[in-house]
Amino acid sequence: MDLSQRLDEMELAIHKPSFRKGTGRANEVNYWVFDYPPEKELEVRERVEYLKNKNDRGDDDFELVVFDLYDIIIDFLEKKNFMKKCYDFEKSEGSSVSSRL
Numbered sequence: 001m002d003l004s005q006r007l008d009e010m011e012l013a014i015h016k017p018s019f020r021k022g023t024g025r026a027n028e029v030n031y032w033v034f035d036y037p038p039e040k041e042l043e044v045r046e047r048v049e050y051l052k053n054k055n056d057r058g059d060d061d062f063e064l065v066v067f068d069l070y071d072i073i074i075d076f077l078e079k080k081n082f083m084k085k086c087y088d089f090e091k092s093e094g095s096s097v098s099s100r101l
Contacts, residue, residue, distance in 0.1 A: 003040050007047045010034060014051075020062055 055064035077083050
């Protein structure tokens with residue numbers, strides 16, 4: 001399945017009331033973690049922006065909330081003053097170190 005089809009599938013799923021309804025014992029909120037190849041970043045951003053704008057206009061009966069894990073991690077690292085350590089580590093070990101771990 002190509003990326004466009006997966007994005008279409010995600011959009012259909014989040015519009016289903018059964019996806020948005022908390023059904024567990026603690027009324028858990030459903031979420032969708034969407035992984036994709038890094039080279040498809042712009043395509044994914046465009047679709048997410050489209051979905052968010054459509055939702056903000058009130059076309060849907062729910063509020064779409066988007067969490068960007070990259071931004072969340074960067075914010076965390078900055079608050080903990082770890083960014084310099086990350087830069088230093090990448091300088092000394094290279095940016096492909098994760099593939100060696």
